[in-house]
Amino acid sequence: MAVKSSNMSRQRSIANNQPSGSFIRAIAAVIWKDLQAEFRSRELFSAMLVFSLLIILIFNFALELDIKTRQSVTSGVLWATFAFAGTLGLNRSMAIEKDRGCLDGLLLAPVDRSAIFFGKFISNLIFMISVEVIVLPIYSVLYNMNLFRSDVMLVILLGSIGYTSVGTLISAMSVQTRMRDILLPILLFPIVIAPLLAAVKATGGLLANVPFEEVQSPINLLIAYDIIFTAVAFMTFEYIVEE
Amino acid sequence: MIAVRKLVKRFGVKTILRGLDFEVELGEFVALLGPNGAGKTTFLRILASLSRPSLGDVKVAGYHLPKEAAQVRAKLGVVSHMPLLYGDLSGDENLRFYGRLYNLSSLEARITEVLEMVGLENRRKDLVRTFSRGMQQRLAIGRAVLHDPDVMLFDEPYTGLDQDASSMLDDVLKTVAAQGRTIVMTSHDLARAEELATRFDVLSQGVIAASTTHRQLKKSNLLTFYKQALAG
Numbered sequence: 001m002a003v004k005s006s007n008m009s010r011q012r013s014i015a016n017n018q019p020s021g022s023f024i025r026a027i028a029a030v031i032w033k034d035l036q037a038e039f040r041s042r043e044l045f046s047a048m049l050v051f052s053l054l055i056i057l058i059f060n061f062a063l064e065l066d067i068k069t070r071q072s073v074t075s076g077v078l079w080a081t082f083a084f085a086g087t088l089g090l091n092r093s094m095a096i097e098k099d100r101g102c103l104d105g106l107l108l109a110p111v112d113r114s115a116i117f118f119g120k121f122i123s124n125l126i127f128m129i130s131v132e133v134i135v136l137p138i139y140s141v142l143y144n145m146n147l148f149r150s151d152v153m154l155v156i157l158l159g160s161i162g163y164t165s166v167g168t169l170i171s172a173m174s175v176q177t178r179m180r181d182i183l184l185p186i187l188l189f190p191i192v193i194a195p196l197l198a199a200v201k202a203t204g205g206l207l208a209n210v211p212f213e214e215v216q217s218p219i220n221l222l223i224a225y226d227i228i229f230t231a232v233a234f235m236t237f238e239y240i241v242e243e
Numbered sequence: 244m245i246a247v248r249k250l251v252k253r254f255g256v257k258t259i260l261r262g263l264d265f266e267v268e269l270g271e272f273v274a275l276l277g278p279n280g281a282g283k284t285t286f287l288r289i290l291a292s293l294s295r296p297s298l299g300d301v302k303v304a305g306y307h308l309p310k311e312a313a314q315v316r317a318k319l320g321v322v323s324h325m326p327l328l329y330g331d332l333s334g335d336e337n338l339r340f341y342g343r344l345y346n347l348s349s350l351e352a353r354i355t356e357v358l359e360m361v362g363l364e365n366r367r368k369d370l371v372r373t374f375s376r377g378m379q380q381r382l383a384i385g386r387a388v389l390h391d392p393d394v395m396l397f398d399e400p401y402t403g404l405d406q407d408a409s410s411m412l413d414d415v416l417k418t419v420a421a422q423g424r425t426i427v428m429t430s431h432d433l434a435r436a437e438e439l440a441t442r443f444d445v446l447s448q449g450v451i452a453a454s455t456t457h458r459q460l461k462k463s464n465l466l467t468f469y470k471q472a473l474a475g
Binding site for chain 2: 022025026028029030032033036037038040041096100101102104105106107108109110111112242
């Protein structure tokens with residue numbers, strides 16, 4: 001019998017019994033947990049990466065593009081790849097929380113639930129950016145294009161932030177249903193269509209070296225979308241995860 | 244410690260709890276009995292601040308729900324039939340993660356103490372997915388007591404456990420109860436409930452249909468009491 005049966009004294013000092021712990025500390029804890037679990041299993045990252053590479057390979061062989069056409073389709077192919085791979089990652093990330101009841105474990109913690117949202121959002125963003133960092137050089141080689149430009153990277157970052165913040169919120173909603181794998185893209189894509197189109201337009205414009213004024217409005221749209229939808233997700237997450 | 248008045252919970256047009264009244268004193272161990280679909284889990288989820296009441300007044304550890312949910316959660320430990328643990332983290336990593344969420348001081352010492360209490364000290368570095376169901380459930384109790392809660396809720400903690408694992412869980416539960424905590428446990432296992440609890444409430448058709456204490460109950464009579472309560 002391994003269980004220690006002695007009447008262990010209760011230690012009042014260990015729990016601060018405050019209404020909430022540190023907001024930042026809670027966010028960091030969720031990110032640490034996600035990265036640690038992913039480092040062990042590599043389920044989420046490898047699925048996203050393999051899926052992304054397959055998409056760009058399929059496009060590469062299917063389209064047989066000349067140099068001029070490559071330039072015009074690159075932004076569309078890139079963002080379609082990121083969007084589909086992102087959906088896969090978002091689904092898996094929230095399914096891990098749901099499958100063993102861990103989402104309840106998170107919600108039982110005496111922290112502001114928006115800290116849980118930000119923790120999940122940042123770890124999802126880290127996974128998405130990690131995949132993008134690997135996909136971009138492979139895409140550059142396959143399509144013979146230089147995508148390592150600071151302005152293109154900035155647009156990719158802005159688009160990824162908007163996509164992931166809304167995606168984290170919607171995946172928290174869809175994971176509670178039986179049809180979660182189907183429901184996430186059905187709910188998510190109509191909401192992210194505006195920033196995806198803006199990201200495609202901005203990336204395409206930058207790659208075609210058009211004047212900055214021409215890509216300014218889609219970039220502004222991306223910034224506005226990121227701010228508004230991250231704020232909306234922050235305010236509504238608590239209601240979405242509660243029954 | 245827990246005071247519930249006229250609690251109503253509806254899901255759409257379906258009413259699960261119909262004006263339920265429930266009160267638990269400090270240090271009591273209440274077994275909440277009832278058939279499947281009676282609303283036991285729904286009730287516990289409301290007490291745990293995981294679900295909002297449709298109507299009624301709910302107070303846990305001196306705080307109102309859902310208004311003061313964060314304060315309630317700091318004083319509450321919950322164990323369900325799901326472990327609420329991450330399979331790809333080790334035993335002590337799981338506890339460290341939850342300890343950080345609860346902002347505990349002296350976390351490493353507390354993790355060691357809790358792992359010793361649930362008898363998993365020698366498996367602390369192993370991934371939880373390699374644990375048996377019984378070990379996972381013991382670690383789940385360790386997770387729930389990590390922040391030294393005043394109130395503990397157990398929702399069918401014995402589900403899926405074999406005889407050995409169940410008797411080990413009995414010991415852990417007795418240790419947890421002996422530390423002066425207020426406990427509410429739902430169960431279908433009347434014999435086990437009779438052994439552990441000090442009070443027995445029967446939830447039927449959305450209300451507490453009957454209530455008795457261990458003292459009032461004659462030995463081996465819980466089944467009769469339960470059947471009478473359900474018969475109305």
